[in-house]
Amino acid sequence: MRSVSIIGCGLTKFGEHWEMSFRELIAEAGVKAIESANIEGKTIQAIYGGCMASGRLIGQEHIGALIADQFGLNPIPATRVEAACASGGVALRSGILAVLSGAYDIVAVGGVEKMTEVSTEHASFALGGAGDQETELFHGATFPSLYALMARRHMEEFGTTEEQMAACAVKNHKNACNNPNAQFQRAITIEDVMNSGYVASPLKLLDCSPITDGAATLILCETEKAKKLCENPVEIIASTQASDSLALTGRKSLTEMAATKIAAKEAFEKAKLQAKDIDFAEVHDCFTIAEILATEDIGFFKKGEGGKAVEKGKTSLDGEIPINPSGGLKAKGHPVGATGVAQAIETFLQLRGEAEKRQVKDAKIGLTHNVGGSGATAVVHIYKAIGGKR
Amino acid sequence: MVHNSLPLQWRKYPERYYLRGNYCENCKTSFFPQRQICPNCRRKGKLVEKETPYTGKIVSWTEVSVAPFGFENETPYFLAIIELENKVKILSQIVDSKKEKIKTGAKVKKLFRKISDIDPEGAIAYGYKFKVVD
Numbered sequence: 001m002r003s004v005s006i007i008g009c010g011l012t013k014f015g016e017h018w019e020m021s022f023r024e025l026i027a028e029a030g031v032k033a034i035e036s037a038n039i040e041g042k043t044i045q046a047i048y049g050g051c052m053a054s055g056r057l058i059g060q061e062h063i064g065a066l067i068a069d070q071f072g073l074n075p076i077p078a079t080r081v082e083a084a085c086a087s088g089g090v091a092l093r094s095g096i097l098a099v100l101s102g103a104y105d106i107v108a109v110g111g112v113e114k115m116t117e118v119s120t121e122h123a124s125f126a127l128g129g130a131g132d133q134e135t136e137l138f139h140g141a142t143f144p145s146l147y148a149l150m151a152r153r154h155m156e157e158f159g160t161t162e163e164q165m166a167a168c169a170v171k172n173h174k175n176a177c178n179n180p181n182a183q184f185q186r187a188i189t190i191e192d193v194m195n196s197g198y199v200a201s202p203l204k205l206l207d208c209s210p211i212t213d214g215a216a217t218l219i220l221c222e223t224e225k226a227k228k229l230c231e232n233p234v235e236i237i238a239s240t241q242a243s244d245s246l247a248l249t250g251r252k253s254l255t256e257m258a259a260t261k262i263a264a265k266e267a268f269e270k271a272k273l274q275a276k277d278i279d280f281a282e283v284h285d286c287f288t289i290a291e292i293l294a295t296e297d298i299g300f301f302k303k304g305e306g307g308k309a310v311e312k313g314k315t316s317l318d319g320e321i322p323i324n325p326s327g328g329l330k331a332k333g334h335p336v337g338a339t340g341v342a343q344a345i346e347t348f349l350q351l352r353g354e355a356e357k358r359q360v361k362d363a364k365i366g367l368t369h370n371v372g373g374s375g376a377t378a379v380v381h382i383y384k385a386i387g388g389k390r
Numbered sequence: 391m392v393h394n395s396l397p398l399q400w401r402k403y404p405e406r407y408y409l410r411g412n413y414c415e416n417c418k419t420s421f422f423p424q425r426q427i428c429p430n431c432r433r434k435g436k437l438v439e440k441e442t443p444y445t446g447k448i449v450s451w452t453e454v455s456v457a458p459f460g461f462e463n464e465t466p467y468f469l470a471i472i473e474l475e476n477k478v479k480i481l482s483q484i485v486d487s488k489k490e491k492i493k494t495g496a497k498v499k500k501l502f503r504k505i506s507d508i509d510p511e512g513a514i515a516y517g518y519k520f521k522v523v524d
Contacts, residue, residue, distance in 0.1 A: 087438065123460065128458055133392065134402075134423070137393075139482060140458065142457070142458045145469050149469070150450070152451060152494070163489070198453065199451050199455055200453065200454045200456070200469075202452075230486050247483065248471060249471060249478075249479035249480055251478075337469060
């Protein structure tokens, strides 16, 4: 049975890159990844690139070919993958499936978004396309408002508080202080979050991930080959994905994401592991409530306990299950198409012991969780450190 | 702007003006908006057109302070997920209601309102909003 490992990664700094274009961002991530894998670029056989909304954000489609050209890797096949904010995660999964199929031994997986070329209003409208245009956006719904509807319900059903949600943001900002690629490398307090003003009640400005430019690239390789090419590859031992209705109104429950639950359950079955075996996770905290939902739906905590867990420090870097050591989408930044790939990069670094001041102690098994829209797509990956050439 | 597309408005009259959904006679489930196949019964389903009730109750709500493109002049406004009497859930603005009455469990009824008028060349879009009833 073939298996897939990561042998290299490249990440741009996340933030407002007024000095850099879309193509410069992805080229920088790609070059760094190829150098990090220490392979010849021409050994890469195909590219999968996650990108959500380049058409609305920079007026450019046909991103697959653009990435191949920017990597200097024409004429290899290059495919854009779009699944809203899960584009990066689904691109990673596409690359994994391509290697597992035997079609290729080495592929590059990119993710990129250039979001600050347009006004915040236009960026919000572009992001809104991740929801249901006809029954949500048409009525004036925004992404914060959709997550606010979930947050309110979670508060009323389980007693989750605004302070508990704020604690997610505080923790993630704290982690980002030790991530040189993070957009917000500064600490905030619960009071800062509580005073930051409602965007869509009960969510406030500092409950929300920012608008970010950034790019990320991974080099994937068939595992037996990876062990020969690389000293410390990271094996991907599960890759799962599930779908649900685009609109929130189509969901069975507002307080759980069924797609996350299903993808996580299948990933644990594939990896022959349980939630308690995971040493740390990068989860999709586009809003603080999303992190609480994710930690419950993946199975780290019982339904309704996620808010209390973060408040008690269980998800802190030195807690029982560190969540978002990178700073998460909230503080590292959320260039939507790049996010799923960047989560895998953080996991790769953590499992190789290369995460510097934000290193999770004794990290052996990591998990990433990437969501599209308000929960219509969920992608889960589980990773394991393995030895390679000596 | 897709919100104000004329053919789209014309296609949506039954849905947006009269809450016309559909109903599967096989599994007795109502849908809004209309579905092309019943997700429960798939090929065995039997979908027929059916209007959705105009009353229901709030399941969750939010007060939107930062609006998307085209809704900037309307803030703050209320959005809610409403469960209609046939169990169908619908997302809508809540208008003509006192703020303190907008809460989970509050009974609401459908109104006919202008939704979007942001494209000077396009059609004015009308449709449903809801209000709290005492």
